Amino acid sequence: MSTFWSVTVVTLCKYKRIGCPWQGPFHELTAHEGECGHPTKTGNELMEILDEMDQNHKKEMQLYNSIFNLLSFEKIGYTGTDFCSQTCHKKEVQFRPYRTDDFITRLYYETPRFTVLNQTWVLKARVNDSERNPNLSCKRTLSFQLILKSKVNSPMECSFLLLKGPYDDVKINPVIYHFAFTNENNETDYMPLPIIDSVECNKLLAAKNINLRLFIFQIQK
Numbered sequence: 001m002s003t004f005w006s007v008t009v010v011t012l013c014k015y016k017r018i019g020c021p022w023q024g025p026f027h028e029l030t031a032h033e034g035e036c037g038h039p040t041k042t043g044n045e046l047m048e049i050l051d052e053m054d055q056n057h058k059k060e061m062q063l064y065n066s067i068f069n070l071l072s073f074e075k076i077g078y079t080g081t082d083f084c085s086q087t088c089h090k091k092e093v094q095f096r097p098y099r100t101d102d103f104i105t106r107l108y109y110e111t112p113r114f115t116v117l118n119q120t121w122v123l124k125a126r127v128n129d130s131e132r133n134p135n136l137s138c139k140r141t142l143s144f145q146l147i148l149k150s151k152v153n154s155p156m157e158c159s160f161l162l163l164k165g166p167y168d169d170v171k172i173n174p175v176i177y178h179f180a181f182t183n184e185n186n187e188t189d190y191m192p193l194p195i196i197d198s199v200e201c202n203k204l205l206a207a208k209n210i211n212l213r214l215f216i217f218q219i220q221k
């Protein structure tokens with residue numbers, strides 16, 4: 001694939017461990033490390049930086065612990081088990097591009113209906129929150145919406161997670177979302193899809209389809 005050759009290897013400053021955020025191409029690394037301000041910071045300054053790093057680490061641990069907790073729920077479903085009974089590679093939720101009928105058409109993505117936890121669902125996604133002309137902006141984001149298509153007898157309170165599908169290598173940060181689906185209130189707001197950066201997002205958009213795996217955890221009362 002041609003993109004394979006154009007990947008720039010990003011290097012990190014060796015003082016990253018004490019908080020230097022620098023990253024850049026390898027040929028600039030030595031020059032940066034020579035003038036990096038981090039090794040000459042005082043103990044107190046470093047303590048502050050390390051404190052902040054500890055806080056971030058703690059938040060990350062809390063997130064992973066929450067995911068582990070979700071995994072012990074009784075009712076867990078994910079695309080890939082029910083969506084397609086055939087042994088094909090297209091089991092994951094697959095966003096396909098569409099254009100709106102507006103005067104100025106907008107690009108959006110929608111998945112075919114799929115079944116998880118015995119309910120029918122659809123996912124929609126839009127680029128840069130449907131801004132008029134996303135091509136004029138170099139920042140690229142995707143937001144998505146989960147819609148319950150089938151009728152439910154009682155509110156269905158769920159946590160859900162979107163992760164990369166098995167045949168994709170897009171980098172998504174795990175984020176847990178919550179929503180109580182009812183017949184009257186059957187769609188979530190548009191929420192940012194936590195793709196790590198615009199480069200990853202463009203990579204995803206350049207692909208013909210977007211394949212993600214959706215996990216739904218039903219909260220039992």
Ligand SMILES: [Zn+2]
Nearest residue numbers: 013020022036
């Ligand atoms: Zn540095």
